[in-house]
Amino acid sequence: MSNDVAEAEISIDIGEIMERIPHRYPFLLVDRAEAYRQNESIIGIKCVTINEPFFQGHFPDYAVMPGVLIVEAMAQTGALLMSKSLNVDRVGKTILFTSVDNCRFRQPVRPGDVLSMHVKVLRVRGGLFKFQGKALVGDKTAAEAEFAAMLVETP
Numbered sequence: 001m002s003n004d005v006a007e008a009e010i011s012i013d014i015g016e017i018m019e020r021i022p023h024r025y026p027f028l029l030v031d032r033a034e035a036y037r038q039n040e041s042i043i044g045i046k047c048v049t050i051n052e053p054f055f056q057g058h059f060p061d062y063a064v065m066p067g068v069l070i071v072e073a074m075a076q077t078g079a080l081l082m083s084k085s086l087n088v089d090r091v092g093k094t095i096l097f098t099s100v101d102n103c104r105f106r107q108p109v110r111p112g113d114v115l116s117m118h119v120k121v122l123r124v125r126g127g128l129f130k131f132q133g134k135a136l137v138g139d140k141t142a143a144e145a146e147f148a149a150m151l152v153e154t155p
Contacts, residue, residue: 010036012080020083021076022094026053029073030080030117039085041120044077050111065109070143071100074133077117078149082129086151094154098128103145113137127151 012020012033023029030044048065055063079095082088088095109115115135122130128150135143 010034012036012042012084016084017080020088020090021079022090023076027072028076029069030076033077033080036081036084039121039124041118042077042081042084044073044080044117044119046073046115046117048109048111048113048115052111055111063111065113065115067105067143070105070109070115070135071103071133071145071147072097073115074117074119074131074135074143074145075100075147075149077119078129078131078133078147081119081121081131082149082151088151092154093151095149095151098148098150100145100147103143105143106141107137109135109137109142115142122146 014031017030029046031047033042033044035043050063054066054069058064058066075097082095115137117133117135119131119133122132128148130148132146133144134141
């Protein structure tokens with residue numbers, strides 16, 4: 001098996017996700033990840049259920065995942081890619097979302113959907129990573145955006 005094929009098959013479970021990014025319920029929006037390629041790309045997976053707390057108010061009669069949370073799920077997937085690629089020790093450090101550009105929402109995400117966040121690194125400058133993200137339900141684009149994040153020291 002070539003190194004490229006082996007790299008493409010790397011999966012990340014919820015235990016490692018929780019070691020690598022600080023988010024917790026109800027704000028952890030990545031259940032697992034697959035197709036991790038160091039410094040290149042990753043696919044984050046979120047299984048959307050009616051039990052999500054945001055569905056109580058968005059909207060009770062026609063439940064739709066808020067668009068900003070879809071963007072947050074892409075950002076968390078990017079932070080996971082960044083954390084694993086840099087092998088970040090979370091003690092005294094965190095990855096912060098710094099910008100979002102060219103964001104478009106294409107279709108609603110509903111209970112029962114499996115949201116796949118396809119995130120690619122566009123460039124790295126110093127400690128700043130620029131990403132391109134696309135959130136899909138099946139083969140349909142739900143949202144897309146470019147966004148950035150950086151590693152910062154924390155007290």
